[in-house]
Amino acid sequence: MQQNVVELENLNFSYSEDRLLLKNINLNIAKGKITAIMGGSGSGKTTILRLISGQIKPNQGKVKVFENDLSKISIKQIHDIRKRLGLLFQFGALFTDINVTQNVAFPLLEHTNLSKKLINKIVAMKLEAVGLTGTQNLMPNQLSGGMARRVALARAIALDPELMLYDEPFTGLDPISLNTTAMLIKKLSTSLNQTAILVTHDIAVTMGIADYMYFMANGEIIAEGTPQQIKETSNPAVRQFINGEITGPFQYKYATKNSYQQYLEQ
Amino acid sequence: MRHITNFIKTIGHPFSSLIIMLGECTRLFWYLLTGCLYSLKRPQLIIKEVYFSGVLSLLIIAVSGWFVGMVLGLQGYNTLQRFGSVSVLGSLVALSLLRELGPVLCAILFASRAGSGMTAEIGLMKATEQLDAMSVMAVDPIKRVVIPKFISGIIAVPLLTALFDTCGILGGHFVGVNMLKLDQGTFWSQMQGSVDLHNDVINGLIKALFFGFIVSLISVYQGLQAKPTAEGVSAATTRTVVHSALAVLALDFILTAFMF
Numbered sequence: 001m002q003q004n005v006v007e008l009e010n011l012n013f014s015y016s017e018d019r020l021l022l023k024n025i026n027l028n029i030a031k032g033k034i035t036a037i038m039g040g041s042g043s044g045k046t047t048i049l050r051l052i053s054g055q056i057k058p059n060q061g062k063v064k065v066f067e068n069d070l071s072k073i074s075i076k077q078i079h080d081i082r083k084r085l086g087l088l089f090q091f092g093a094l095f096t097d098i099n100v101t102q103n104v105a106f107p108l109l110e111h112t113n114l115s116k117k118l119i120n121k122i123v124a125m126k127l128e129a130v131g132l133t134g135t136q137n138l139m140p141n142q143l144s145g146g147m148a149r150r151v152a153l154a155r156a157i158a159l160d161p162e163l164m165l166y167d168e169p170f171t172g173l174d175p176i177s178l179n180t181t182a183m184l185i186k187k188l189s190t191s192l193n194q195t196a197i198l199v200t201h202d203i204a205v206t207m208g209i210a211d212y213m214y215f216m217a218n219g220e221i222i223a224e225g226t227p228q229q230i231k232e233t234s235n236p237a238v239r240q241f242i243n244g245e246i247t248g249p250f251q252y253k254y255a256t257k258n259s260y261q262q263y264l265e266q
Numbered sequence: 267m268r269h270i271t272n273f274i275k276t277i278g279h280p281f282s283s284l285i286i287m288l289g290e291c292t293r294l295f296w297y298l299l300t301g302c303l304y305s306l307k308r309p310q311l312i313i314k315e316v317y318f319s320g321v322l323s324l325l326i327i328a329v330s331g332w333f334v335g336m337v338l339g340l341q342g343y344n345t346l347q348r349f350g351s352v353s354v355l356g357s358l359v360a361l362s363l364l365r366e367l368g369p370v371l372c373a374i375l376f377a378s379r380a381g382s383g384m385t386a387e388i389g390l391m392k393a394t395e396q397l398d399a400m401s402v403m404a405v406d407p408i409k410r411v412v413i414p415k416f417i418s419g420i421i422a423v424p425l426l427t428a429l430f431d432t433c434g435i436l437g438g439h440f441v442g443v444n445m446l447k448l449d450q451g452t453f454w455s456q457m458q459g460s461v462d463l464h465n466d467v468i469n470g471l472i473k474a475l476f477f478g479f480i481v482s483l484i485s486v487y488q489g490l491q492a493k494p495t496a497e498g499v500s501a502a503t504t505r506t507v508v509h510s511a512l513a514v515l516a517l518d519f520i521l522t523a524f525m526f
Binding site: 053055079080082083085087089091093094095096106107110111 | 395396398399400401402403404405406410
């Protein structure tokens with residue numbers, strides 16, 4: 001039987017009263033697999049990652065990570081779960097007052113008692129994995145956007161977490177870095193049996209590495225399946241997204257809110 | 267009816283905001299207290315922050331203290347001359363600095379130089395998701411980032427106050443003795459005779475300790491409350507300086523009433 005690392009059950013979430021951001025989300029992430037969550041901007045993909053990492057709580061429904069319901073456990077238990085997961089932030093979120101080495105070494109220094117020599121070796125290995133050997137002493141403000149994201153990736157995988165959450169890992173990367181990163185995600189998944197959740201817009205690369213895909217629109221899951229099933233789907237919204245068509249069921253416009261109606265009536 | 271409701275809301279909003287702020291500050295203070303042990307186990311974090319907030323403030327504090335002492339020397343000399351008691355200039359300069367001007371001005375300067383920096387750093391870390399990143403790595407950002415800054419302020423302000431007082435007395439000495447040719451022996455002996463170690467020096471440093479506490483608490487609170495935008499961080503740093511100055515002056519009145 002398939003073992004799920006993450007389970008979202010009947011989940012609703014909103015930041016404000018007048019707009020439900022996530023509606024009745026049911027989603028399972030299988031152990032050791034790469035699951036992609038795709039959809040247009042503002043469809044709630046990043047919010048799902050924030051819910052899984054315990055940064056925010058759902059209004060309704062359950063978020064289960066490693067079989068723990070996050071709304072029913074203590075902060076300390078959430079911290080224990082977080083030690084088993086890594087999150088690559090959309091904009092890297094590197095610590096700007098310390099250099100690349102110190103950034104990558106940060107989780108190792110905080111959570112292990114390894115010697116400085118060993119930590120330096122691990123940092124060098126992680127930087128090599130993301131193709132940034134030789135950047136050890138650079139400060140984050142000396143890195144390009146793409147390089148900063150790769151350093152952030154090296155930091156996220158420093159502890160070889162069981163579950164990796166990638167928020168737009170391919171944005172701002174050149175084609176070579178993009179393929180390197182995609183291959184690294186695949187390699188981590190196959191060699192370490194690491195579970196990965198990939199939030200991305202890059203259809204071609206994602207189809208190549210993902211084991212399962214969810215498609216989201218307006219806060220709902222509109223389709224799911226293996227990359228092959230997604231390719232062959234007849235769902236018009238998914239087809240529109242894959243083909244990048246301007247017209248179709250996918251709305252380019254931001255969903256109208258009650259406050260917007262009130263603004264028009266003023 | 268809507269106008270009446272809006273009117274009541276407008277009047278009530280500042281009061282409710284103040285109560286909310288005090289409540290949040292108290293909660294943060296409690297969290298800072300309970301998390302202090304973690305930071306004390308890692309003194310290198312506190313030493314780093316003391317360097318940024320204290321050591322890098324040495325110059326502004328020393329120079330300000332020197333000028334304040336010189337102004338006190340000049341003003342004191344002119345006033346005391348009218349009463350024929352210029353000999354007590356040393357006492358006037360020392361007591362003014364040790365009891366009031368040293369702790370108060372030093373705390374306000376600290377809020378402007380280091381407190382605003384603490385707020386901006388925490389606010390920017392929040393805006394650039396650095397605090398979130400830390401939290402997701404199972405590292406409590408309050409314990410790792412905020413508490414060392416808070417403790418560093420409590421350590422730095424009394425030490426900076428001592429420096430401010432010393433430079434101020436030397437400034438007063440420079441004006442009184444070197445410029446206005448007051449007798450050096452009279453200047454120091456009068457000061458020695460009138461300044462009490464416990465009542466004046468220690469009480470002044472206790473005041474500084476309280477000021478360091480309140481300025482640091484306001485600085486980190488404003489940093490954590492800052493909206494994650496450039497404008498939000500800018501507004502938070504301004505609030506840090508304004509709130510700190512007001513809090514220091516109000517607290518000074520209360521402490522003076524109890525101490526002297």
